[in-house]
Amino acid sequence: MARSIIVTGGFGVLGQAVAEAFAAAGDRVARIDFSPEAPNAPGETPEGMLDIGGVDLTDAAATQRALDQVLGTHGGIDVLVNVAGGFSWEMLEGGAIATWGRMQAMNLLTAATITQLALPALKASAAGRIVNIGAGAAIKAGAGMGAYAASKSGVHRLTEALAEELGGTGVTVNAVLPSIIDTPTNRADMPGADFSAWVQPAAIARVIAFLASADGGAITGALVPVTRGG
Known part of the structure; x- marks a missing residue:
């Protein structure tokens, strides 16, 4: 039976890979993103996908409207993958405090x-799954990585705390912690790097798909490093 999947940040490189992996398995996928338009050409939304753009996920009312659209179209929510996010490299000295916020x-x-707003639907699922995107860089932050690492460390703690909170339910909560992801932006920012050592988005998507599967149902509260190219 096809599941209802939400991928936030679904218009980005990693979000697209995750959404495509679930769609290829026959699931119904909703891609929710802050960007107003999906990367695919108008009228060419992949089959089985619902695209909802222009959503500020820090705005509870806007987020609830997006969830209502998913519920109205797909009838429920079985899996929530929180890919949405951003990156900033900035030293504290001479940097902007606003970057931390x-x-x-x-x-x-x-x-x-x-996640808070989707919990009722996820708990109503036969096997609700939440997968967050953490970061290997949040285990030990390097220079210039303070603001980013602090925010991703928060994602790690959210994952652990929510897994315990939902321990008596059928919902699992895990996070994947990629090292450097092979994206066009990262290649442009680090042209001298060894790209072969970076993690492919499709490899991360496969780990996420496993955590969201029936076989992954025994795992909750885990922070899973994803560090090989794939």
Whole structure:
């Protein structure tokens, strides 16, 4: 039976890979994104996908409207994958304090807001799954990574706390912690790097798909490193 999947940040490189992996398995996928338009050409939304753009996931009312659209179209929510987020490299000295708030909003508050609002539907599912995107860089932050790592560390703590909170339900909560993801933006920012050592979005998508599967149902509260190219 086809499941109802939500992928936040679904218009980005990783979000697209995750959404496509679930769609290829026959699931009904909703891609929710802050960007107003999906990356595919108008009228070419992949089969089985519902695209909802222009959603500020730190705004509870806007997020609830997006969830209502998913519920109205797909009839429920079985899996929530929180990909939405952002990155900033900035030293504290000479940097902007506002960057810390922006990273918290983009990486942590987006996940917390939609997860809280989606919980009733996820708990009503036969096997609800929540998968968050953490970061290997949040295990030990390097110079310039403070704001980003702090926000992703918050995602890790959200994952652990919510897994315990939902321990008496059928909902599991896990996070994947990628190292550097092979994206066009990262290649442009680090042209001298060894791209072969970076993690492919499709590899991350496969780990997420496993955690969201029936076979992954025994795992909850885990922070799973994803560090090989794939």
